[in-house]
Amino acid sequence: MSNVGLNIGLKALLTAQTSLDNVGHNISNASTPGYSRQHVLISADPAITVRGLAIGNGVSAQSILRTVDALVQRRLVQQQGSISQLNQRLTGMSQVESLFSEPSDNGLNNLMQGFYTSLSSLSSSPDDLVQRTGVVQAAQSLTGRLNELTSSLSSARKDNASAVAAQVSQVNTLTTQISKLNQQIAAFEGGGAPANDLRDQRDEALKSLSKLVNISTNEGPDGYVTVLTNGALIVGKTKAYTLSATVSFDGTVTIKAGSSPKPVNVSGGSIGGLMSLSQNFVPDLMTRLNALAHSLIGASNHAHSTGIPSAGPFQSLTGTNSVQDKNNNGDLGDELLSNAGLPFDVQGGALYVNMTNRSNGTFTSTRIDIDPASTTVRDLLTTLNSIPHLNASLDSNGRLQMTANSGFGFDFSSRLNPHPDTEGTLGGGAASLGTSGSEPFSLAGGDTLTIGGPAGAFTVTLDQTQFSDITKATAAEIAAAINSDSATATSGMRAVAQDGHLFLQSLTTGSTTSFTVNGGTALGALGWSAGTTATGQDNSVSPTLSGVYTGTTNTSYTLVPSMDGEIGTTPGLTMDVLDASGLRVASLDVGSGYQPGTSLALPTGLNISFGVGSVSATNGDQLTIEALADSDTSHMLVALGVNSLFTGTDAADISVNQSILSDPRNFAASGSGASSDNTALRALIDTRDLPSSALGGVSTGEYYGNVVGGIGFEIDSTSNASQVEQTLLDSLQSTRDQTSGVNMDEELVNMLRFQQTYTAASRYITAVNSTNDDLMRMI
Amino acid sequence: MIPLQNLLNSLQAWAQEELAGQRRMHVLIERQESRLCANDPDGLLLATQALEPELEAQAERVVKRQRLFAAAARHWKVDPGALSLTSIVERCAPQPGLAKLRDELRVSTTELLRRNRRFSALASSHRRFIEELVNALIESGDPKSTRRGGTLVDAEA
Numbered sequence: 001m002s003n004v005g006l007n008i009g010l011k012a013l014l015t016a017q018t019s020l021d022n023v024g025h026n027i028s029n030a031s032t033p034g035y036s037r038q039h040v041l042i043s044a045d046p047a048i049t050v051r052g053l054a055i056g057n058g059v060s061a062q063s064i065l066r067t068v069d070a071l072v073q074r075r076l077v078q079q080q081g082s083i084s085q086l087n088q089r090l091t092g093m094s095q096v097e098s099l100f101s102e103p104s105d106n107g108l109n110n111l112m113q114g115f116y117t118s119l120s121s122l123s124s125s126p127d128d129l130v131q132r133t134g135v136v137q138a139a140q141s142l143t144g145r146l147n148e149l150t151s152s153l154s155s156a157r158k159d160n161a162s163a164v165a166a167q168v169s170q171v172n173t174l175t176t177q178i179s180k181l182n183q184q185i186a187a188f189e190g191g192g193a194p195a196n197d198l199r200d201q202r203d204e205a206l207k208s209l210s211k212l213v214n215i216s217t218n219e220g221p222d223g224y225v226t227v228l229t230n231g232a233l234i235v236g237k238t239k240a241y242t243l244s245a246t247v248s249f250d251g252t253v254t255i256k257a258g259s260s261p262k263p264v265n266v267s268g269g270s271i272g273g274l275m276s277l278s279q280n281f282v283p284d285l286m287t288r289l290n291a292l293a294h295s296l297i298g299a300s301n302h303a304h305s306t307g308i309p310s311a312g313p314f315q316s317l318t319g320t321n322s323v324q325d326k327n328n329n330g331d332l333g334d335e336l337l338s339n340a341g342l343p344f345d346v347q348g349g350a351l352y353v354n355m356t357n358r359s360n361g362t363f364t365s366t367r368i369d370i371d372p373a374s375t376t377v378r379d380l381l382t383t384l385n386s387i388p389h390l391n392a393s394l395d396s397n398g399r400l401q402m403t404a405n406s407g408f409g410f411d412f413s414s415r416l417n418p419h420p421d422t423e424g425t426l427g428g429g430a431a432s433l434g435t436s437g438s439e440p441f442s443l444a445g446g447d448t449l450t451i452g453g454p455a456g457a458f459t460v461t462l463d464q465t466q467f468s469d470i471t472k473a474t475a476a477e478i479a480a481a482i483n484s485d486s487a488t489a490t491s492g493m494r495a496v497a498q499d500g501h502l503f504l505q506s507l508t509t510g511s512t513t514s515f516t517v518n519g520g521t522a523l524g525a526l527g528w529s530a531g532t533t534a535t536g537q538d539n540s541v542s543p544t545l546s547g548v549y550t551g552t553t554n555t556s557y558t559l560v561p562s563m564d565g566e567i568g569t570t571p572g573l574t575m576d577v578l579d580a581s582g583l584r585v586a587s588l589d590v591g592s593g594y595q596p597g598t599s600l601a602l603p604t605g606l607n608i609s610f611g612v613g614s615v616s617a618t619n620g621d622q623l624t625i626e627a628l629a630d631s632d633t634s635h636m637l638v639a640l641g642v643n644s645l646f647t648g649t650d651a652a653d654i655s656v657n658q659s660i661l662s663d664p665r666n667f668a669a670s671g672s673g674a675s676s677d678n679t680a681l682r683a684l685i686d687t688r689d690l691p692s693s694a695l696g697g698v699s700t701g702e703y704y705g706n707v708v709g710g711i712g713f714e715i716d717s718t719s720n721a722s723q724v725e726q727t728l729l730d731s732l733q734s735t736r737d738q739t740s741g742v743n744m745d746e747e748l749v750n751m752l753r754f755q756q757t758y759t760a761a762s763r764y765i766t767a768v769n770s771t772n773d774d775l776m777r778m779i
Numbered sequence: 780m781i782p783l784q785n786l787l788n789s790l791q792a793w794a795q796e797e798l799a800g801q802r803r804m805h806v807l808i809e810r811q812e813s814r815l816c817a818n819d820p821d822g823l824l825l826a827t828q829a830l831e832p833e834l835e836a837q838a839e840r841v842v843k844r845q846r847l848f849a850a851a852a853r854h855w856k857v858d859p860g861a862l863s864l865t866s867i868v869e870r871c872a873p874q875p876g877l878a879k880l881r882d883e884l885r886v887s888t889t890e891l892l893r894r895n896r897r898f899s900a901l902a903s904s905h906r907r908f909i910e911e912l913v914n915a916l917i918e919s920g921d922p923k924s925t926r927r928g929g930t931l932v933d934a935e936a
Binding site: 015016018019020022023024027040042044061748750751752753754755756757758760761762764765767768769771772773774775776777778779 | 837864884885892902904906909
């Protein structure tokens with residue numbers, strides 16, 4: 001009996017001690033991160049029977065258990081990953097936002113405005129060297145800021161990528177720790193008791209891991225926990241699998257697990273945030289900034305390339321962009337313009353090249369039609385070289401080089417030619433006969449023309465080999481065929497093509513010069529009748545063009561006399577003005593009463609005057625005037641970097657053209673060559689508000705505003721999401737604390753309550769002792 | 780004067796009541812021990828408070844026992860203090876029922892006293908530990924002043 005009593009007492013003492021030790025353990029770890037409150041599982045031992053009496057056998061501690069809600073714990077781990085990812089993104093995006101320094105004096109927006117403001121200032125006195133220097137400096141500030149921004153973004157990307165590598169190292173430390181804890185827990189629990197503190201340590205390690213990467217966990221029946229990130233196993237039952245991160249030169253990060261060659265796309269935790277920053281957010285910004293710079297270069301160069309610098313037309317020019325041998329055959333000439341490796345697209349359109357005779361200021365304009373899908377680099381060079389006094393070639397770097405012969409200069413402006421009738425097809429001094437119809441002409445190989453010319457009769461035979469398709473012959477092909485015929489060479493005549501019409505003309509002028517179309521098989525197709533005679537005149541109508549074309553697209557106007565007659569003399573003589581589609585848009589009265597040399601208004605800002613002389617509707621007199629809003633609709637000059645304001649292709653390499661930096665007078669502000677003209681400059685200013693399809697239909701300013709606004713929006717969205725997630729995390733943490741945390745107040749209140757209870761209990765202990773001591777004496 | 784057999788019957792009834800009461804107290808003291816070990820102050824207080832009616836009932840049984848012993852003393856004309864349950868059994872003709880109850884009562888009372896003392900020792904030890912913890916928790920921070928811990932006047936001030 002006494003042994004039993006001693007045993008019960010000892011068990012009770014041990015149990016009480018265990019409980020108190022547990023209280024102490026809980027209190028000691030109240031501030032330990034991740035500690036889960038523990039409780040002692042106590043149960044009454046089975047009663048024993050002594051002399052027929054069932055006597056209680058006391059209590060004993062069965063086990064010490066963690067108070068944990070596994071579901072809350074798991075959600076807490078996942079939530080940590082979400083919030084870490086958002087906070088990392090928020091930090092990174094805020095840093096990137098600060099790089100843009102908007103709004104500030106050094107912000108790109110202000111520098112863009114500064115650039116356009118300097119252009120506006122220059123427009124009032126386009127030849128002012130001080131103002132030109134201001135434009136160059138503003139352009140330099142703008143390009144420098146773009147370069148700096150790109151460099152900063154690139155560094156930010158690499159920094160984030162490097163941070164990924166550093167944090168991957170922390171992941172490996174944690175996964176190794178978790179793996180070791182797995183082993184310890186399994187070994188400890190093999191003895192039958194739960195490994196509470198080790199499990200708390202493992203939970204804490206998992207929580208730390210989830211702050212770095214998004215994880216999913218699974219606990220097996222033997223206490224091991226396996227951990228996966230985006231499907232890749234990083235903690236197995238027996239070991240941890242090392243994550244590795246490789247960062248390429250451009251900042252691309254690749255994460256792999258163990259020896260698996262398959263990349264792991266970590267999307268959560270701070271590494272997920274860093275990956276999102278370095279692989280998406282920053283590169284996307286760089287792409288958008290590059291698009292902005294590309295568009296700025298393209299639009300500005302397009303306006304500038306057709307301008308004329310202070311010194312007037314160019315003597316020589318070299319493009320800044322190189323043609324590339326894309327088909328690797330060692331020949332740059334055979335590359336199609338659509339596939340010549342040029343940084344800006346060549347479009348289907350026309351390029352106008354003006355050649356100026358420096359001795360008298362007259363110039364001729366040549367239209368070059370370009371189809372990038374069929375025009376080769378060699379075709380372009382051949383056409384350029386066919387322009388009198390102009391030489392074009394590629395230099396050793398594949399850049400276009402153009403040089404004018406001495407005494408000549410060239411430019412690409414849309415300036416008006418004040419003397420447009422260079423061929424004398426409208427009342428010129430030479431005898432002239434034009435076709436009433438325009439190309440194509442349906443001829444046949446071997447067709448002939450027999451003409452009685454100033455030097456005698458001759459016959460021209462049309463050679464089929466000189467036509468692409470002689471049944472659809474162009475005026476230019478026919479003129480070339482006639483002019484190349486040996487019979488023409490000595491005939492004192494020539495053929496001219498203009499706006500699809502073919503003209504036969506005498507080489508000499510004057511009223512004594514004439515020729516007659518005598519016959520030939522080609523007459524019918526050309527609409528001429530045998531016996532038609534053309535006679536020259538001593539005067540020349542010589543139309544003179546003035547004004548500024550105010551249209552927004554390229555067009556042409558054709559002047560056709562309403563009858564045969566003399567300017568200013570013949571009653572009822574008018575000059576019909578046809579638009580590009582052949583519709584009459586005006587009729588100019590040049591008959592009796594018209595004073596030769598008086599300007600008459602053409603549509604859209606142009607004026608024309610006519611000198612003394614005769615015009616002939618019968619002989620097909622007419623003149624086509626090109627009215628240009630854009631003299632390079634093919635964007636050929638931008639693609640080749642000819643007469644460019646900016647060099648480079650994106651935000652990283654955009655720069656002001658070195659020739660302009662060296663001498664601001666090379667800035668091409670003029671559209672006509674006159675020093676006071678600011679036409680090209682105004683076109684450049686207009687690019688500020690020009691919508692760009694490459695920028696989604698908005699201007700560069702709006703686009704940049706969207707870029708900066710987009711960053712702010714992303715930050716706001718992420719910040720809001722972070723706050724929501726933080727609230728959820730706080731709620732989960734609160735739930736976890738209520739379940740698993742040590743409540744110091746509660747523990748203290750319990751102990752104070754114990755103290756109160758001892759007083760009551762001691763009274764009863766005394767009473768029980770006293771009463772039963774008496775009883776023992778009575779038994 | 781109460782006939783002897785009636786007196787013996789009454790004593791047997793008293794002994795049975797006493798045994799039943801002690802069994803209930805055994806349970807309550809065991810519950811006190813269990814609640815103390817489980818750090819359950821509320822449970823301990825409930826178990827302790829439940830002893831109150833048991834002790835009152837036992838006090839009534841003491842009065843009843845004293846009255847029966849006084850009657851027995853008058854029967855044998857001896858001083859009541861000279862009698863015990865054992866001497867009463869020896870003075871009478873064989874009383875196997877009362878003798879058995881006397882033995883059970885002796886075992887039960889001995890165990891009750893032992894358990895009560897054990898709980899007393901346990902509570903005393905528990906009280907010291909709790910005092911230490913309370914002092915540690917609400918002490919002023921001075922390592923030498925642990926014993927002064929719990930002086931809430933300072934904290935309130």
